[in-house]
Amino acid sequence: MDNPVLYAINSTFSTIAQSIQAVPGSGIAVNYIKNSYQNDPFRVVLELGLAIYAVKYMLSKKYRIDQNDVQLTEKEIDELIAEWQPEPLVQTLSDIQRMELEKTQVIIGAQGPKPKVQSSGKNLLNLASTNYLGYITNEDLKQTAIETLHKYGVGSCGPPGFYGTLDVHIELEKNIARYLGTESAIIYAQGFSTIASVISAFAKRGDIIVVDDGSNFAIQKGTQISRSNIKWFKHNDMADLERVLESIRVESLAHKKRPLTRRFIVTEGLFQNYGDIAPLNKIMELKHKYKYRVILDESNSFGVLGKTGRGLTELFNVPAKDVDMIVGSMANTLSAAGGFCAGPKEVVDHQRLSGQAFVFSASIPAMLTVCASEAINILSTPQGEKLLQSLQDNAATFRAVILGASQWIELSSVAGSPILHLRFPQAALTTAGVHTRDEEKMLLQEIVDEVAIKDGVLITRAKYVDRQEMHLPRVSIRVSICATHTKKEVEKAAQAVKTAFGKALSRRK
Amino acid sequence: MTKLASVYKTDYVQSLDQHSQTNLNSSWVNFKGAWMTNLILIAFLKFAFNIIPGITPEVSWTLTTLVYNVGSYIMFHAVTGVPFEFTQGAYDGITLWEQIDGGIQFTATRKYLTTVPVVLFLLSTHYTHYAPFAFIINFTATVINLIAKLPAMHQVRLFDINQKVGGTTD
Numbered sequence: 001m002d003n004p005v006l007y008a009i010n011s012t013f014s015t016i017a018q019s020i021q022a023v024p025g026s027g028i029a030v031n032y033i034k035n036s037y038q039n040d041p042f043r044v045v046l047e048l049g050l051a052i053y054a055v056k057y058m059l060s061k062k063y064r065i066d067q068n069d070v071q072l073t074e075k076e077i078d079e080l081i082a083e084w085q086p087e088p089l090v091q092t093l094s095d096i097q098r099m100e101l102e103k104t105q106v107i108i109g110a111q112g113p114k115p116k117v118q119s120s121g122k123n124l125l126n127l128a129s130t131n132y133l134g135y136i137t138n139e140d141l142k143q144t145a146i147e148t149l150h151k152y153g154v155g156s157c158g159p160p161g162f163y164g165t166l167d168v169h170i171e172l173e174k175n176i177a178r179y180l181g182t183e184s185a186i187i188y189a190q191g192f193s194t195i196a197s198v199i200s201a202f203a204k205r206g207d208i209i210v211v212d213d214g215s216n217f218a219i220q221k222g223t224q225i226s227r228s229n230i231k232w233f234k235h236n237d238m239a240d241l242e243r244v245l246e247s248i249r250v251e252s253l254a255h256k257k258r259p260l261t262r263r264f265i266v267t268e269g270l271f272q273n274y275g276d277i278a279p280l281n282k283i284m285e286l287k288h289k290y291k292y293r294v295i296l297d298e299s300n301s302f303g304v305l306g307k308t309g310r311g312l313t314e315l316f317n318v319p320a321k322d323v324d325m326i327v328g329s330m331a332n333t334l335s336a337a338g339g340f341c342a343g344p345k346e347v348v349d350h351q352r353l354s355g356q357a358f359v360f361s362a363s364i365p366a367m368l369t370v371c372a373s374e375a376i377n378i379l380s381t382p383q384g385e386k387l388l389q390s391l392q393d394n395a396a397t398f399r400a401v402i403l404g405a406s407q408w409i410e411l412s413s414v415a416g417s418p419i420l421h422l423r424f425p426q427a428a429l430t431t432a433g434v435h436t437r438d439e440e441k442m443l444l445q446e447i448v449d450e451v452a453i454k455d456g457v458l459i460t461r462a463k464y465v466d467r468q469e470m471h472l473p474r475v476s477i478r479v480s481i482c483a484t485h486t487k488k489e490v491e492k493a494a495q496a497v498k499t500a501f502g503k504a505l506s507r508r509k
Numbered sequence: 510m511t512k513l514a515s516v517y518k519t520d521y522v523q524s525l526d527q528h529s530q531t532n533l534n535s536s537w538v539n540f541k542g543a544w545m546t547n548l549i550l551i552a553f554l555k556f557a558f559n560i561i562p563g564i565t566p567e568v569s570w571t572l573t574t575l576v577y578n579v580g581s582y583i584m585f586h587a588v589t590g591v592p593f594e595f596t597q598g599a600y601d602g603i604t605l606w607e608q609i610d611g612g613i614q615f616t617a618t619r620k621y622l623t624t625v626p627v628v629l630f631l632l633s634t635h636y637t638h639y640a641p642f643a644f645i646i647n648f649t650a651t652v653i654n655l656i657a658k659l660p661a662m663h664q665v666r667l668f669d670i671n672q673k674v675g676g677t678t679d
Binding site for chain 2: 032035036040043046047050051053054057058060061062063064065200203204205206225226227228354
């Protein structure tokens with residue numbers, strides 16, 4: 001019985017040997033394996049281990065390192081699909097949202113100090129637009145705009161880097177730099193996205209930005225997209241700013257420092273949400289002590305503060321070259337559109353390639369550029385100084401009337417600021433039984449409606465994206481003073497607002 | 510304080526930046542031309558070492574393996590970051606090996622790049638006639654290169670080399 005078994009085994013092995021020899025290149029492989037033993041089993045084990053590792057690696061399935069999704073079975077997926085109900089494409093509006101839609105005023109015709117509204121067809125005194133110096137209806141500017149329109153047409157048809165730069169853009173940049181006293185300036189097409197673009201052009205992961213917590217939405221978004229480490233300090237509280245800077249310094253002593261960590265302090269000149277002014281002299285002191293760079297957002301203060309409207313640097317007598325970046329808006333006071341960033345030449349040139357809003361947006365139309373240039377020129381003439389003076393006077397008049405009713409109106413702006421935020425004091429609200437933010441909004445909306453209908457004054461509540469603001473300010477009515485209103489009109493409007501506040505509160509009691 | 514080893518995990522929101530655009534620094538390793546160039550470079554190294562007068566085949570094979578492993582270690586595992594800047598520093602502390610294919614392990618390129626040092630090692634031990642000294646050099650170089658490519662070493666930093674600074678969100 002052995003013979004057939006042995007014969008079978010023998011023939012199997014010889015068939016295998018023949019088939020291996022038939023494979024081309026098998027001689028090399030067999031030679032390699034024969035040579036490789038070399039009386040050194042330890043080494044052979046190592047080599048075999050390496051070869052097996054390579055083969056195992058080749059046969060492994062790929063996977064993601066950070067996969068933390070829940071893996072569902074087919075049955076679970078089917079169940080979820082079966083019980084899914086589609087939501088309506090448009091959610092039904094809540095009371096507040098419906099109220100916002102209905103009560104928004106629509107202006108018929110041109111914007112100006114006394115626009116006509118659609119709801120009543122009457123002309124209301126405009127205390128809601130950021131038309132601080134009344135440039136919207138300035139005749140010289142209108143004439144310049146018409147001439148430019150005839151010469152340059154309407155649009156610029158391209159980003160500044162791709163045939164969208166006109167000679168008027170270069171002129172405006174030189175004009176702004178000369179007026180502010182910095183080395184150069186760069187123009188952005190939209191005022192809101194300017195500060196966000198500037199911050200993210202210079203800060204990235206690992207950098208440190210110290211921001212005032214009363215900053216506007218654009219600054220918050222800018223710091224968010226820059227992906228840096230954000231540290232907030234209490235609004236306009238210099239002691240708190242020093243505390244934050246000191247804590248950063250202590251922290252960075254403990255860790256090994258990254259070679260090029262940039263550090264910034266970002267604050268606004270004239271705060272949009274509170275109407276007060278940042279103490280620039282104290283900030284410059286801290287900046288020099290802790291070696292930070294300052295980005296100053298002068299969206300509401302350029303063309304408004306200072307004797308000739310040069311902004312916060314003029315008001316505090318700080319040389320503009322000391323502030324690393326001055327970011328401003330031409331869409332507010334200058335009644336054009338867009339924004340600018342003024343600073344040293346390297347800072348400005350870097351933004352020509354890295355400023356996202358500069359590279360990826362069309363440039364400002366020529367008409368608006370020339371208007372902004374002209375508006376800046378007017379600022380330095382006696383006419384401009386007169387306008388600035390009457391802006392301050394009107395703001396002071398309004399403020400004086402409102403301060404007379406301090407039991408039921410809380411004013412968060414400082415003297416000299418044309419933005420006034422009027423709020424109910426917290427104590428008055430609790431006695432009136434108003435507890436939630438929505439109720440407060442409704443109450444303020446009553447005031448807005450009443451002065452619009454009865455006294456012909458157009459004011460507005462300050463609007464925020466509630467869910468996305470980092471430090472949501474309290475609900476308020478924001479009044480923007482205009483220089484071309486007469487003193488009597490401003491007084492009458494202030495009285496109207498004051499009585500409306502008092503009446504709204506007494507109605508609730 | 511130097512730590513022996515530290516591991517970094519990527520936060521989901523922070524990693525959204527990295528995957529929104531193709532990583533041009535690491536996408537070239539997937540091209541077939543790159544694979545072929547890898548082999549051609551090894552051949553070129555071998556020829557270059559052969560040209561040196563008075564060199565024996567054993568030494569030239571050993572040098573080829575050594576130089577290839579050291580060079581590819583420096584290129585894939587020592588240098589961090591990307592040479593251009595559009596993602597707010599998303600790849601700042603990350604080596605080229607960790608950037609390949611966005612961190613997915615066992616993709617085709619990673620398998621190829623792991624197999625090449627192993628095959629090179631086996632060839633060079635064969636052609637150095639299994640001399641022990643050459644074997645030790647080749648083996649150490651290959652094993653260090655392979656350990657760096659292990660999935661368990663993804664974003665792990667030993668002995669404070671290439672240590673990421675505290676405060677970097679990545």
